[in-house]
Amino acid sequence: MISGVSGAAPMAAFQSQSSNNTASLSAEQRQLIEETLAEFDPDQLTEADALSIVEAFAEAGIQPGREMAQVMSSAGFDAQSIGDLAGMGGAQQRGTPPAPPPSQSLDISDEMLQTLNTLLNDYYSGDLSEEDQASTLSSITDILKQSAPEGGLINVSA
Numbered sequence: 001m002i003s004g005v006s007g008a009a010p011m012a013a014f015q016s017q018s019s020n021n022t023a024s025l026s027a028e029q030r031q032l033i034e035e036t037l038a039e040f041d042p043d044q045l046t047e048a049d050a051l052s053i054v055e056a057f058a059e060a061g062i063q064p065g066r067e068m069a070q071v072m073s074s075a076g077f078d079a080q081s082i083g084d085l086a087g088m089g090g091a092q093q094r095g096t097p098p099a100p101p102p103s104q105s106l107d108i109s110d111e112m113l114q115t116l117n118t119l120l121n122d123y124y125s126g127d128l129s130e131e132d133q134a135s136t137l138s139s140i141t142d143i144l145k146q147s148a149p150e151g152g153l154i155n156v157s158a
Helices: 008-015 028-038 047-059 068-075 079-085 108-124 130-147
Strands: none
Touching: 028 079, 047 079, 068 079, 068 108, 108 130
């Protein structure tokens, strides 16, 4: 079992993700998930256990998504339950303010969200040249600008 929690990286690992998340796991990542979960009893999981799992996955660069949840489910675990137990459930549990009222939130279509998700996965894949990263980041910024409410909640300028 892994001891100690290093902070923000594991905390972001189990936050709610879009069902459109298509990050693919490598064979090594799938094996790490299985080996990590084999150390725990899904019926006797503690908060410390959940935090260890979250940290192990974050350190391995495993992004939450449908495939990760499927591997965890096959091992008898529920990804959402582990996230909740580790304190990743709701914004209030993490000590962050609640989401803004609907009138001030991003107005993003399903298509834009799917494109944004793909762009973010590409950007963080480590496979892009600096030029491609800049282009991808520009596309991400454009989507955020298009979906921001009038007056904006976010500053997407460089």
